[in-house]
Amino acid sequence: MFRRHMMTLAVSAVALAVTTGFAAAQDTLKIGASAPKTGPLAGGAAVTHWPNVKLWIQDVNNRGGLKVGNKQMKLELVEYDDKTSGEEAVKNIQRLATVDKVDFIVTPYSTGLNVATAPLIARYGYPHITTSAATDNVAEFAKRWPNSFWLLGTSKQLAEGVADALVKLRNSGAIGKRVALVNVADAFGLELLNAGKPALQKAGFDIVYEASYPLGTQDVAPIISAAKAANPDAFVAFSYPPDTFALTEQAQIQKFDVGAFYVGVGTAFPGYAGRFKDNANGVMGVGGINPDSKAIQEYRKKHKEVTGADPDSWASAVTYAGLQILEQAIERAGTTDKAAVIAEIKKKPFTTVVGEISLADNINHNVWSVGQWQNGSFNGVASKGVDGAKAPVKKEAWK
Amino acid sequence: METLVTGILLGGTYALIALGLTLQYGVARIMNLATGETLVAACFIAFWLFASYQVSPLWGLFIIAPIAFVINWAIYTYLLRPLVDRARNAGMLEVDSILATFGLLFLFQGLMLRSFGGAYTSYTFLAERFEIFGGFYGLNRVVAFVAACLIAVALYLFLYKTRYGTAVRAVAVNPNSANLVGIDVASAAALAFALGGALTACGGTLLSTYYTFNASMGVVFTMKALIIVIMGGVGDVRGAVLAALILGIAETAVARLIDPGLTLAATYALFTLVLLFRPQGIFGRQQT
Numbered sequence: 001m002f003r004r005h006m007m008t009l010a011v012s013a014v015a016l017a018v019t020t021g022f023a024a025a026q027d028t029l030k031i032g033a034s035a036p037k038t039g040p041l042a043g044g045a046a047v048t049h050w051p052n053v054k055l056w057i058q059d060v061n062n063r064g065g066l067k068v069g070n071k072q073m074k075l076e077l078v079e080y081d082d083k084t085s086g087e088e089a090v091k092n093i094q095r096l097a098t099v100d101k102v103d104f105i106v107t108p109y110s111t112g113l114n115v116a117t118a119p120l121i122a123r124y125g126y127p128h129i130t131t132s133a134a135t136d137n138v139a140e141f142a143k144r145w146p147n148s149f150w151l152l153g154t155s156k157q158l159a160e161g162v163a164d165a166l167v168k169l170r171n172s173g174a175i176g177k178r179v180a181l182v183n184v185a186d187a188f189g190l191e192l193l194n195a196g197k198p199a200l201q202k203a204g205f206d207i208v209y210e211a212s213y214p215l216g217t218q219d220v221a222p223i224i225s226a227a228k229a230a231n232p233d234a235f236v237a238f239s240y241p242p243d244t245f246a247l248t249e250q251a252q253i254q255k256f257d258v259g260a261f262y263v264g265v266g267t268a269f270p271g272y273a274g275r276f277k278d279n280a281n282g283v284m285g286v287g288g289i290n291p292d293s294k295a296i297q298e299y300r301k302k303h304k305e306v307t308g309a310d311p312d313s314w315a316s317a318v319t320y321a322g323l324q325i326l327e328q329a330i331e332r333a334g335t336t337d338k339a340a341v342i343a344e345i346k347k348k349p350f351t352t353v354v355g356e357i358s359l360a361d362n363i364n365h366n367v368w369s370v371g372q373w374q375n376g377s378f379n380g381v382a383s384k385g386v387d388g389a390k391a392p393v394k395k396e397a398w399k
Numbered sequence: 400m401e402t403l404v405t406g407i408l409l410g411g412t413y414a415l416i417a418l419g420l421t422l423q424y425g426v427a428r429i430m431n432l433a434t435g436e437t438l439v440a441a442c443f444i445a446f447w448l449f450a451s452y453q454v455s456p457l458w459g460l461f462i463i464a465p466i467a468f469v470i471n472w473a474i475y476t477y478l479l480r481p482l483v484d485r486a487r488n489a490g491m492l493e494v495d496s497i498l499a500t501f502g503l504l505f506l507f508q509g510l511m512l513r514s515f516g517g518a519y520t521s522y523t524f525l526a527e528r529f530e531i532f533g534g535f536y537g538l539n540r541v542v543a544f545v546a547a548c549l550i551a552v553a554l555y556l557f558l559y560k561t562r563y564g565t566a567v568r569a570v571a572v573n574p575n576s577a578n579l580v581g582i583d584v585a586s587a588a589a590l591a592f593a594l595g596g597a598l599t600a601c602g603g604t605l606l607s608t609y610y611t612f613n614a615s616m617g618v619v620f621t622m623k624a625l626i627i628v629i630m631g632g633v634g635d636v637r638g639a640v641l642a643a644l645i646l647g648i649a650e651t652a653v654a655r656l657i658d659p660g661l662t663l664a665a666t667y668a669l670f671t672l673v674l675l676f677r678p679q680g681i682f683g684r685q686q687t
Contacts, residue, residue, distance in 0.1 A: 038516050040613070185660060213659040218610050221405055221537075222654035242519045242611045253528050254535045275523065 039084025161369020287314025288371025288380025410647025425634020471596025
């Protein structure tokens with residue numbers, strides 16, 4: 001009896017020692033991620049966010065993990081669905097920080113969810129590298145939450161890019177001065193309008209038609225026919241994915257031919273070219289990529305191989321770049337201490353798939369503002385501080 | 400001219416939505432607040448059939464309408480009949496049915512959110528150019544309008560040219576008197592409710608060919624259907640169709656000539672005017 005108990009004790013002691021030994025030899029870095037898998041933004045997150053997280057973790061682990069000091073640490077992902085709800089997102093961050101005790105947290109997806117979770121992420125001291133939040137308040141946010149970094153640019157930059165692109169087309173003789181301007185009456189649409197309208201006017205364009213429509217508008221046929229009736233040279237819509245697709249379809253059906261056709265968010269999705277095929281050529285939208293960049297070419301190829309889908313041509317590459325910055329900052333700091341990593345992010349620039357990014361003041365100032373579908377590639381045609389812009393081409397008539 | 404045609408095309412689709420509710424409210428006396436959800440469910444089923452099995456929505460009508468008929472018949476018989484039986488007067492039935500169908504609304508919405516998620520969904524079907532009088536319109540809208548017309552005509556023939564249809568209309572006018580002349584009010588009401596549900600589902604199927612829909616959108620359609628039904632006179636098919644056309648044209652005109660953001664305001668303004676000056680609706684009978 002006594003001997004049996006001793007045997008059990010001895011065996012367990014040995015087992016414990018052995019397993020503890022194994023655990024110590026294999027260090028893992030726990031990475032937490034909370035983003036939409038259901039809800040209105042699930043579609044966008046499925047294209048722009050989750051594939052990049054998956055790709056990054058796989059890339060790093062295939063390389064043997066991150067070199068932190070003199071340890072090789074592999075990445076382990078803890079993921080949660082925030083159901084496109086700010087409340088759920090905050091709960092997830094709380095859980096990741098206190099229950100799962102993750103070492104680092106991947107940025108949430110979309111401006112709204114990033115802003116909703118920023119205070120809590122700041123409280124727990126994690127570096128918060130946002131890559132899918134475009135808002136004019138970046139300077140204020142960076143000051144309020146010094147652990148936050150904003151890579152996607154401001155609405156002002158994106159809207160002024162539209163004026164830049166239209167000026168290029170006007171100078172090349174492709175279009176005249178008349179612009180029809182519509183926008184969705186929601187936060188991002190309004191920010192774009194507030195910056196875009198004065199930029200267009202300052203550049204010498206006449207706004208011959210202006211309309212704002214509520215979020216979730218179903219029937220955009222009257223908007224297109226009214227814009228068409230004003231006989232513009234260019235059509236600019238600061239729209240969201242459902243209306244982006246609807247406006248394009250109506251313009252095609254009603255044969256609304258203009259030299260420049262710009263629709264806002266959603267144009268950069270691979271699904272846009274998939275849906276409109278040849279008719280997508282010449283359409284401009286938010287975002288853009290440099291198709292000649294080797295880094296981008298490799299990134300797109302790997303993305304397709306690993307995740308089975310194409311990346312989008314706006315925030316996908318930026319999201320991957322943000323993860324690269326986190327990875328490089330951890331390796332440079334040589335420690336998993338969150339404050340040290342944050343300090344490291346601000347110190348020196350990083351080499352990423354979208355080029356060199358410097359976050360000395362927590363903000364990435366160099367972004368693509370406008371892209372255009374040219375032969376199946378959504379090329380950047382206007383930017384703030386990024387090289388490699390292609391010349392915008394005139395939009396041909398709808399087929 | 401273009402505004403008129405677009406408005407009529409839109410009105411045609413609204414008519415289908417409203418016909419369903421007018422039958423349910425006018426004959427079965429059930430204010431079905433879940434009617435919008437029935438419509439959106441039909442949208443999703445049509446999308447699923449098209450995306451997964453390449454079944455054209457026009458053929459999908461023949462699948463979705465009977466299913467909606469059966470489900471609505473079951474809802475009436477098992478959920479709403481007990482309410483009808485124990486209601487002491489029309490007012491109490493209305494209140495009970497509103498509460499019951501309000502709960503049904505959330506049930507349907509929850510089921511749809513679970514099955515299809517909350518994202519906006521749409522599919523492309525016949526999104527080609529179709530010319531009418533020099534203006535270009537989506538072929539899908541024109542086809543939806545034509546289909547809606549055919550369905551409305553079929554409904555009219557049923558209600559006005561057949562015995563059973565006349566019985567249904569009699570129940571709409573006065574259920575007690577209809578009972579006295581030997582009409583089985585219970586089964587007529589069940590039939591009307593089921594038929595109303597099938598019509599709404601047809602409207603949803605046709606609408607899905609050119610609208611972007613999501614699981615939470617039902618209430619918007621319920622509101623519009625309610626407005627059209629009351630504007631046209633409760634229980635009157637011709638009134639519902641006319642009111643739907645008026646609403647479609649008014650909405651399109653406001654969106655085109657004034658501001659796209661004011662369509663809902665215009666809808667409610669029209670509704671308020673009707674209630675102020677002709678509360679029984681266009682074809683309704685004056686309440687005694």
